[in-house]
Amino acid sequence: MYTQQLKEGDDYSKLNKTIGIHILNFTSITDTDKYHNVFNLHEKDTGRKYFSDIELHTIELNKFAKGAKEDISDIVEKVKNALDMWLAFLTRHDLLNKDNLPKELDNKDLKKALTVLEIINFTKEEREEYEDRLKWLRIETNTLKKAEARGEARRNIEIAKNLLLDNVDINTIMRATGLIIEEIEKLKTEIEDLKK
Template sequence: MDLLKPSLDFVFKRIFGVEENRDILIDFLNAIFESANEPGVTEIEILNPFLDKTAVYDKQSVLDIKARTADHTIINIEIQLRDQKDMEKRTLYYWSKLYGSQLVQGEIYRSLCRTVTINILGFNYIDNERYHNTFHLREDNTGLILTDDIEIHMIELEKLRDIAEGQQRKLVRWMLFLLGPAKEKMEEIAMKEPAIQKALTTLEFLSQDKEIRELYEARQKALHDWNSSIHGAREDGIEEGKAIGKQEGKIEVAMHMLSKGMSRQDVATFTGLSVTEIEQLQRRQTQ
């Protein structure tokens, strides 16, 4: 039986976002922080470990992972496989909601804690060759960080496809796992990392579970339907724009021909507009 794709948000959450796999999540996060030259974490609390099955069928639901470290840092991990052209605004919106939700009525602003967003992208988004980019709030000229409360990681899977096995850091091995190569390749990667071996074992178990596979296919269909509707709306918009532009062009030509004294019938024949439409244009010229 083929393995499920670990990069699908539903599967990703079932591997990394459950209590029994907290050690996998810690290893995964430490690979990210190591890549960004930041200290790792030793303890973590998963804030949304339960998965509502109805969310699987909702094409707009976000199956993310929210966690809190021992020093109260809030971390949000989200996988986006398709580019909706709004990643930076979407990221800031969800980051701000997570940051602001820490403050309950009557508390002081100093109680707000560092909030980290990690986006794993299935498409190229940042205009450089780096597969892992980390963003902070800095002063333009000196690079001085205003606050470390905001931290955003963008990790792009497509930039990793050509990296040779055996020559990469731990984060790359995790990302290669998420890319879902053949099982033999996954086993080769997992041999070097106990946490990845446990993730692979979890993935194999999920892939053999009939109910999980049904939910997996339902999630794939929901996301496919969503992307198809977005693409269809975009196509309709383009065609509507072309039609509007074509009509406006006809009107402009007709107005010019009328100003030159050409007959209504000749203008109608040349532009494809009706005689009635030509008469309306003439009235507009005289108003």
């Protein structure tokens, strides 16, 4: 995967940094309590770093949640950065309410993730109700857009009529209203018929 970034004949210096992320629900690294570890390739005997643009991150969820009781404050205490916020979500989303998040977790993307999780867990009836509501909202939005377009079209017709009454040339009316020449000619004929 790393070298697939290259096209035939490309130089290796064009490779982008590659990061592998392993989110584990078990302890993999037993000699540390750190839940986020970063590994690089190095030479076995000298320890010389090799391919500094390849990293492997391991995130052990059970170490992050270790010691936390059934209270949101225990998890919130552990949140020091964006990674911690997402680990709080992954380990204890059952304690999080998108409408009442502590300030350490008050983030629009986290709220969106909680909403998605909520939808995923809907019963069949709740999902159908949700889909019906979305369908209704889309129809309503589409209806409003069509009504706005009709209103704008009427406004442009009125502007064109007024400009025709003021003897403004057709090209200027087309630029001002967005109407095509045939529409303006038709309006001009209607106005002339009314004058008869």
